[in-house]
Amino acid sequence: MHDPRIIVALDFSSAEDALKLARKLKPHLCRLKVGKELFTATGPQLVEKLMHMEFDVFLDLKFHDIPNTVASACKAAAHLGVWMMNIHALGGRKMLTAAREAIPQSSNTKLIAVTLLTSMDQSDIADIGLQGKPEQIVMRLAQLAKDCGLDGVVCSALEATNLRQQFGADFCLVTPGIRPADSQVNDQKRITTPQQAIENGASYLVIGRPITQASDPLLMCQQLNSEIANLM
């Protein structure tokens, strides 16, 4: 069975654009991520279509609300049958626990928590009044997620080495902020190359614009997969 390490972020505003890209890609090469823009524009039907095309779907809606609301949203997402979903670790222990308990034990959906967005650095942290360095905040929130029984976290691959060491091989480290050497950084701050991410112990690499805006997205995905395979 294939276990592709690349998750392509389908950050599009319409089902047509998302499906056009998905048709170019292959389920054995990548998984797909549906985020806030695409889900708000297209709803669960698009998620179902992508799953019907045999893609594993990561529903990246980053739920963050009172425990009861987040638990109900997680139950609905698990019912959709997505491969993975996420919530914000900053929602706290009660929210994380309620979310975990809301997903039926029979469900295979992985539940992970966003620690600190990869678009944030030390100055953004200071701005919102959080204490500590990014890696300390990420470690603290990852510990909370682990304590609440979650399957892993979203973090930068810059933090992956320490997290892997602390939480072991089975804890899922999903890392956005991936930038191949010659690509634009855009709004990301805590970035690594795909190679660094794998070497640091990332489980999955979330890659959006470097693939979706490539002149040949399939070729880019194949090249990145080969580079990853050579490291493993």
Ligand SMILES: O=c1ccn([C@@H]2O[C@H](COP(=O)(O)O)[C@@H](O)[C@H]2O)c(=O)[nH]1
């Ligand atoms: O900390 C986070 C959490 C989620 N994301 C999402 O990942 C992709 C990254 O896209 P790029 O085009 O490769 O920058 C995007 O959908 C974000 O919403 C993240 O970047 N950082």
